[in-house]
Amino acid sequence: MKISARNQLKGTVVDVVKGATTSHVRIDIGGGVVVTAAITNEAVDDLHLAKGQPAIAVIKSSDVLVAID
Amino acid sequence: MKISARNQLKGTVVDVVKGATTSHVRIDIGGGVVVTAAITNEAVDDLHLAKGQPAIAVIKSSDVLVAID
Amino acid sequence: MKISARNQLKGTVVDVVKGATTSHVRIDIGGGVVVTAAITNEAVDDLHLAKGQPAIAVIKSSDVLVAID
Amino acid sequence: MKISARNQLKGTVVDVVKGATTSHVRIDIGGGVVVTAAITNEAVDDLHLAKGQPAIAVIKSSDVLVAID
Amino acid sequence: MKISARNQLKGTVVDVVKGATTSHVRIDIGGGVVVTAAITNEAVDDLHLAKGQPAIAVIKSSDVLVAID
Amino acid sequence: MKISARNQLKGTVVDVVKGATTSHVRIDIGGGVVVTAAITNEAVDDLHLAKGQPAIAVIKSSDVLVAID
Numbered sequence: 001m002k003i004s005a006r007n008q009l010k011g012t013v014v015d016v017v018k019g020a021t022t023s024h025v026r027i028d029i030g031g032g033v034v035v036t037a038a039i040t041n042e043a044v045d046d047l048h049l050a051k052g053q054p055a056i057a058v059i060k061s062s063d064v065l066v067a068i069d
Numbered sequence: 070m071k072i073s074a075r076n077q078l079k080g081t082v083v084d085v086v087k088g089a090t091t092s093h094v095r096i097d098i099g100g101g102v103v104v105t106a107a108i109t110n111e112a113v114d115d116l117h118l119a120k121g122q123p124a125i126a127v128i129k130s131s132d133v134l135v136a137i138d
Numbered sequence: 139m140k141i142s143a144r145n146q147l148k149g150t151v152v153d154v155v156k157g158a159t160t161s162h163v164r165i166d167i168g169g170g171v172v173v174t175a176a177i178t179n180e181a182v183d184d185l186h187l188a189k190g191q192p193a194i195a196v197i198k199s200s201d202v203l204v205a206i207d
Numbered sequence: 208m209k210i211s212a213r214n215q216l217k218g219t220v221v222d223v224v225k226g227a228t229t230s231h232v233r234i235d236i237g238g239g240v241v242v243t244a245a246i247t248n249e250a251v252d253d254l255h256l257a258k259g260q261p262a263i264a265v266i267k268s269s270d271v272l273v274a275i276d
Numbered sequence: 277m278k279i280s281a282r283n284q285l286k287g288t289v290v291d292v293v294k295g296a297t298t299s300h301v302r303i304d305i306g307g308g309v310v311v312t313a314a315i316t317n318e319a320v321d322d323l324h325l326a327k328g329q330p331a332i333a334v335i336k337s338s339d340v341l342v343a344i345d
Numbered sequence: 346m347k348i349s350a351r352n353q354l355k356g357t358v359v360d361v362v363k364g365a366t367t368s369h370v371r372i373d374i375g376g377g378v379v380v381t382a383a384i385t386n387e388a389v390d391d392l393h394l395a396k397g398q399p400a401i402a403v404i405k406s407s408d409v410l411v412a413i414d
Contacts, residue, residue: 001139003196004181004273006105008136019366021226022245024385025135031100036075037133038367038385040199040231040245043142047137056136058141061178062269062407063132064106066094066349067077067125068116070346072403073342073388088159090295091314093178107160107178109300109314109406112349127348130385131200131338135142144243146274157297162316163273169238174213175271176298176316185275194274200338201270202244204232204280205215205263206254208277210334211319211411228364229383247337247369247383250280265279268316269407282381284412301411307376312351313409323413332412339408340382342370343353343401344392 007059009035016049025049027057076128078104085118094118096126145197147173154187163187165195214266216242223256232256234264283335285311292325301325303333352404354380361394370394372402 011029023044025037035057049055080098092113094106104126118124149167161182163175173195187193218236230251232244242264256262287305299320301313311333325331356374368389370382380402394400 001141001194001274001276002185003136003139003141004175004177004185005134006178006181009102017366019226019364021224021229021231022366024130024366027135029100029102031098033078033098035128035133036130036385037135037142038130038200039133039135039142040144040243043135043144047135047140047142049135049137054138056138056139058134058136059104059128059132060270060272061093061105061107062176063128063405064104064108065074065127065405066096066106066108066112066116066118067072067127067346068118069123069125069346070343070345070348070401071392072346072348073382073384073392075385075388086159088157088295090293090298090300091159093159093180105178106349107407108349109312109351112351116347116349125346129339129341131383132198134198136139138139141274143272147240147242155297157295160297162268162297165273167238167240169236171216171236173216173266173271174268174316175273176268177271177273181273185273187273187275192276194276196272196274197242197266197270199231199243199245201266201336202242202246203212203265203336204234204244204246204250204254204256205210205265205277206256207261207263207277208279208332208412208414209323210277210279211313211315211323213316213319226364228362228367228369244280245338246280247282247381250282254278254280263277267408267410269314279412281410285378300406303411305376305378307374309354309374311404311409312406313411314406315409315411319411323411325411325413330414332414334410334412335380335404335408337369337381337383339404340380340384341350341403342372342382342384342388342392342394343348343403344394345399345401
């Protein structure tokens with residue numbers, strides 16, 4: 001599968017915290033940067049996401065804001 | 070200002086392409102990774118975004134999907 | 139690639155309308171239902187999206203609202 | 208009420224799973240396709256969403272990604 | 277139609293700026309606050325949105341970030 | 346920090362309800378309007394969000410739908 005999202009950041013799962021319905025998955029994409037994704041518990045199970053696994057943070061361009069200091 | 074978004078990726082603006090109402094801003098966050106943001110032309114003007122400027126890509130956790138190869 | 143999004147609706151591209159920076163891609167998912175996606179022109183080029191091509195509309199659960207009549 | 212979202216998929220609620228603050232509502236839109244929505248518990252209560260009820264999955268075009276196999 | 281979105285801000289359309297595919301609709305919700313929506317040109321036509329018309333800005337809770345000064 | 350989001354609605358936190366991983370923060374923006382944000386528990390802790398505190402609801406234009414009665 002190839003997807004339209006312009007942002008596909010490769011990394012490694014740091015941890016997975018499951019909530020009642022929503023999980024937080026943190027992915028280390030290198031350079032000291034960790035990206036947090038909030039996805040369904042079902043998705044975590046379906047992709048067998050777990051600490052140490054390679055994973056890609058996928059983000060649509062229209063969901064990226066820009067800030068300046 | 071401090072914002073709730075878990076993902077705040079610091080970098081440098083690589084280029085800004087203005088459309089009729091929507092601009093694409095690309096931010097180099099290091100390690101060979103460039104993030105694309107689709108924001109309004111007004112926001113580009115308001116923040117004076119231009120090539121070479123420091124900028125932060127801000128992404129809410131609930132807008133991050135996870136993929137595996 | 140396998141992605142976390144719970145909603146992956148298979149269909150066929152009906153048409154692609156390119157704007158200055160944003161394209162509208164319409165995908166017929168069967169049963170008389172056509173889904174519209176607004177994505178970057180770059181993504182359209184990258185995936186070679188064109189009328190008649192098989193495609194999948196991918197939607198994160200947290201982006202789905204529910205309405206009743 | 209009439210809403211701007213280009214995607215309004217009519218169906219029937221298959222199940223509702225309530226979490227601590229977030230519920231998952233699954234809507235069968237026909238043709239073997241079930242759409243999952245992650246909405247607040249308050250919205251589920253407010254709309255009296257329950258299995259068997261007619262419901263519409265509403266999705267903004269800018270929240271639809273496109274994938275190809 | 278009744279929709280799950282927790283945020284439904286009633287106001288009056290201040291202006292509509294059409295782009296190639298994306299329009300910007302600004303809605304005055306009172307108290308000196310104007311909300312900007314980026315929606316498809318098709319939606320603007322479909323809802324006959326124009327300056328002076330009553331309209332509601334609809335926002336899903338999961339799309340609201342929180343900032344502090 | 347200055348952010349690209351066109352919608353930055355100033356108000357006061359009315360209440361914070363923490364779930365397992367997701368919190369609901371309600372912000373009174375005046376004129377009888379309360380905006381609900383669904384953000385991570387970590388963000389609530391990080392910003393020390395609590396009842397009575399000044400806060401800003403930040404919303405990207407592409408996340409605003411428009412409805413008419």
